[in-house]
Amino acid sequence: MGRFDDYERVALQTPNLVLEPLNPAHADEVFPHLQDAALYTYVPQNPPPDIEHVRARYTRLEHGRSANGRDLWLNWVIKTNAEAAGTVQATVMPDGTALIAYERFAPFAHKGIASEGVAAILAHLKDRLETKVARALVDTRNEPSIRLLERLGFERKRTIKDADNFKGATSDEYEYELRLAP
Numbered sequence: 318m319g320r321f322d323d324y325e326r327v328a329l330q331t332p333n334l335v336l337e338p339l340n341p342a343h344a345d346e347v348f349p350h351l352q353d354a355a356l357y358t359y360v361p362q363n364p365p366p367d368i369e370h371v372r373a374r375y376t377r378l379e380h381g382r383s384a385n386g387r388d389l390w391l392n393w394v395i396k397t398n399a400e401a402a403g404t405v406q407a408t409v410m411p412d413g414t415a416l417i418a419y420e421r422f423a424p425f426a427h428k429g430i431a432s433e434g435v436a437a438i439l440a441h442l443k444d445r446l447e448t449k450v451a452r453a454l455v456d457t458r459n460e461p462s463i464r465l466l467e468r469l470g471f472e473r474k475r476t477i478k479d480a481d482n483f484k485g486a487t488s489d490e491y492e493y494e495l496r497l498a499p
C-alpha cells in the first residue's frame with residue numbers, strides 16, 4: 318500500500334509534451350476547448366455550462382480519490398509548446414489495474430499527441446504505482462479511439478452490449494486491455 322499512500326502527483330515529460338497534473342488554474346485555458354461538441358460524440362458527457370463548472374470539477378479532481386479512499390484518480394493536462402492540447406485520466410486501483418480515458422482538443426488532431434500522452438502515463442503507472450494491467454472502455458463506433466488503443470498495443474477483450482444509453486441511443490462498448498507487467 319505504501320506506493321499508493323506516498324504517491325505524489327508529478328509532471329511527466331516526453332519528447333514533444335509536458336503532462337501537468339490537473340489543477341483548477343487549468344480551467345481558463347481548457348474551457349474554450351471543452352465547448353467543442355466533437356469531444357462528446359461517443360461519451361455521455363456534454364460541454365460544460367460555464368467555466369465555474371470546470372473549475373469546481375478540477376478542484377475535486379486535483380487530489381482525487383474514490384469515496385473509500387483506495388483508488389487514486391490521476392489527471393493530467395497535455396501541453397505541447399506550452400498550449401493545452403488535451404487531458405488524460407487514470408483511475409488506479411490497489412489490485413494493480415487502472416482504467417484510462419483521454420481527450421484531445423481539435424487544433425491538435427492527428428499529430429500523435431494523444432498517443433504520446435497516453436503512452437507516458439502508462440509508463441508512469443507501471444514504474445511508480447506498479448500497475449500491471451491498463452484497461453479502457455470505448456464505444457464500438459469510436460474509431461479514432463480504437464486506433465489509438467491498438468497503436469499502443471491494447472487488445473480487445475470483450476464487447477459489452479447496451480453498455481450505456483445517451484444522446485437518444487444505446488451504445489455498445491469494447492473493453493480493451495494492455496498488460497504492462499507479468
Ligand SMILES: CC(C)(COP(=O)(O)OP(=O)(O)OC[C@H]1O[C@@H](n2cnc3c(N)ncnc32)[C@H](O)[C@@H]1OP(=O)(O)O)[C@@H](O)C(=O)NCCC(=O)NCCS
Pocket residue numbers: 355356357359360418419420421422425426427428429430431432433453454455456459461462464465
Ligand atoms: C480518441 C482521440 C483522443 C484520438 O485523437 P487522435 O488525434 O486521432 O489521436 P493522436 O493524437 O494519438 O493522433 C493519432 C493520429 O495522428 C497520426 N500521427 C501523426 N504523427 C504521429 C505520431 N508521431 N505518432 C502517432 N500517430 C501520429 C496517426 O496516424 C493518427 O492518425 P489516424 O487516426 O488518422 O490514423 C480523439 O478522437 C478524441 O479526443 N476524441 C474525443 C474524446 C474521446 O472519444 N475519447 C476517448 C473515449 S474512450
